[in-house]
Amino acid sequence: MRLNVAVVGGGIGGLAAVLAIRRAGHEAVCFEQSSELGELGAGIQIGPNASRLLHRLGLSEALAAVAVEPARLQFRRWHSGAVIKELVTGPEVIAAFGAPHYTLHRADLHRVLVDAVADVRPGLQCVGADQDDDGVNLRFADGTFYRADVVIGADGLGSRLRRLVSSGVARFSGKAAWRVLVPAEAVPNLADPPTLRLWLGPGKHVVSYPVSAGRLLNLAAALLADVEDTESWTREGPADELAAALHGWDPDLHTVIAAAKTTLRLPLFDRPPLEHIGTGRMTLLGDAAHPMLPFFAQGAAQAIEDAWVLGRVLRNATRATAPDALRRYEQARHARTATVQQRSVRNGELFQLPNGLRQRVRDVALRRFTLTRFDWLYGYDADTA
Ligand SMILES: Cc1cc2nc3c(=O)[nH]c(=O)nc-3n(C[C@H](O)[C@H](O)[C@H](O)COP(=O)(O)OP(=O)(O)OC[C@H]3O[C@@H](n4cnc5c(N)ncnc54)[C@H](O)[C@@H]3O)c2cc1C
Known part of the structure; x- marks a missing residue:
């Protein structure tokens, strides 16, 4: 029976x-x-x-038309831009992990997915869900309802559905991500060859990479931010504030900021792993x-792994066995996603170590880096794990 x-x-x-x-043989809306x-x-x-x-x-095919596969990954010093470590990526990543590392414009990736789904129903805000033994009634802000055998809450950080199944609030990290996109020709030093760069500095770090088949360069800076700020934040942040925060950093970064038409600023949140989702x-x-x-x-990437595992557990599920299948999904995903959540916090600390001994030790370790360092993350196959 199709769910x-x-x-x-x-x-x-x-x-x-x-x-x-849908690939698992069910209907999904x-x-x-x-x-x-x-x-x-x-x-x-x-x-x-x-x-x-x-x-x-x-x-x-759709991804190949819009994505970039950076040829190199570079870790750089914040003020001079001097390369601490460079890894050859591109085909080497495929050889190591069997699939590419893409950099994309978010809108391009989203469009590829929307086109593949074909019938997303926009303008429908879910405001509640009531379940009984046989199904779930979703309620929407416009007064309409929808009855389903199974409901997946993919409604992001502020998830309304999460409040129905679990407690726990999001935790402000004390940091914000500043993001700009500029035409590649405005920053020739950073555009060619396609490279994923990280500048590591005290209390801050910056990432850049090409997107939109190489036509644009994306830059993201993770900077300290006051908690109080978040209340009044708009999605745009003043470019001169970003430039001031990166005063003394690699001049190439200032070329990017000077070329930017808009600067986005987002507070960064996470949540300690939940026991029940x-x-x-x-x-x-x-x-x-x-x-x-x-x-x-x-x-x-973890959301995409979740999606794949959901497909796997639901493949042979019926209306009667669907709840058990969902519990298997939750068990299968818990340790993996908790590990990535925790290591992401740790990575931010390492990227932003203050000048001094620990920073030098980190750089010595970085110089020994090979792609195998990422086996646990990129070698993971959600189909067999
Ligand atoms: C600065 C920054 C950089 C990042 N870089 C990367 C990266 O390089 N690689 C990576 O893998 N991840 C990255 N991430 C994380 C990534 O952006 C998110 O984890 C991912 O977008 C989450 O996708 P999602 O579908 O779970 O949620 P969302 O993208 O938040 O989507 C939720 C959707 O649900 C809709 N929605 C919400 N409530 C309702 C409702 N009640 N009814 C109906 N619809 C609703 C929203 O409008 C939205 O469209 C980054 C995040 C940040 C902040």
């Missing part, structure tokens, strides 16, 4: 879930609160642990379940 699965939230995680659940489907004007990395799953969902016929995925700091660039 009727409702996915609440049309972000990267929700859309991937629809595709994975996606409800999105925004009336216009889209994503932030910023970049995203999709590591091999997630790109292999997107390929299996039939998206290789589901009950009965409802479960969560992605940021709704395990929001994480972006310092391993894995939030969306």
Whole structure:
């Protein structure tokens, strides 16, 4: 019997879930609160642990048209830009992990997923869900209802569905991510060859990489931020504030900031791993379940892994066995996502060590880095794990 699965939230995680659940032979429909489907004007990395799953969902060609596979990964010193360590990536990543490491414009990735799902239902904000033995009634802000056999909450950091299945509040990290996108030709020093760069500095770090098939360069800076600030934040932050915060940093970064038309600023949150992310016929995925700091660039990748595992557990499920299948999904994902959440916090600390002995020890360790260092993360295959 085909299940009727409702996915609440049309972000990267929700859309991937629809595709994975349909691939498992069920019906899946996606409800999105925004009336216009889209994503932030910023970049995203999709590591091999997630790109292999997107390929299996039939998206290789569409991704190849918009993604970049950086040829190098560089760790740099904050003030001079001197390279601490360079790794050759591109084909080496495929040789090591069997799938590429992509850098993309978020809107491009989102569009690829929306096109593949084909029938996302926009403008429908879920405001509640009531379940009985046979199914779940979703309630929407416009007064309409939808009945499903199974409901997946893919409604992000502020998830309304999470409040129905679990407690716990998001935790402000004390940091904000500043993000800009500029035309590649405005920053020739950083555009060619396609490179994923990290500048590591005391209390701050910066990442840059090409997106949109190399036409644009994405820059993201993780800087300290006051908790009080978050209340009044808009999504745009003044470029001169970003430039001032990076005073004394590599001049190439200032070339990027000077070329930017808009500067986005987002407070960064995560949440300690939750014991329960589901009950009965409802479960969560992605940021709704395990929001994480972006310092391993894995939030969306983990949401895509979630989506794949949901497809796996639901493959042979019936209306009667679906709740058990969801519990198997939750068990299968708990340790993995908790590890990535915790290591993301730790990575942020390492990237931002103050000048001094610990920073020098970190750099010695970095110089010994090889791709095998990422086996635990990128070598993971959600289909067999
Ligand atoms: C600065 C920064 C950089 C990052 N970089 C990376 C990276 O390089 N690689 C990576 O893998 N991850 C990265 N991440 C993390 C990644 O962006 C998120 O983990 C990912 O987007 C989460 O996807 P999601 O689908 O779970 O949630 P979301 O993207 O938040 O989507 C949730 C969707 O649900 C909708 N929604 C919410 N409530 C309702 C409702 N009640 N009814 C209907 N719809 C609703 C929302 O409108 C939204 O469309 C980064 C995050 C940040 C902040």
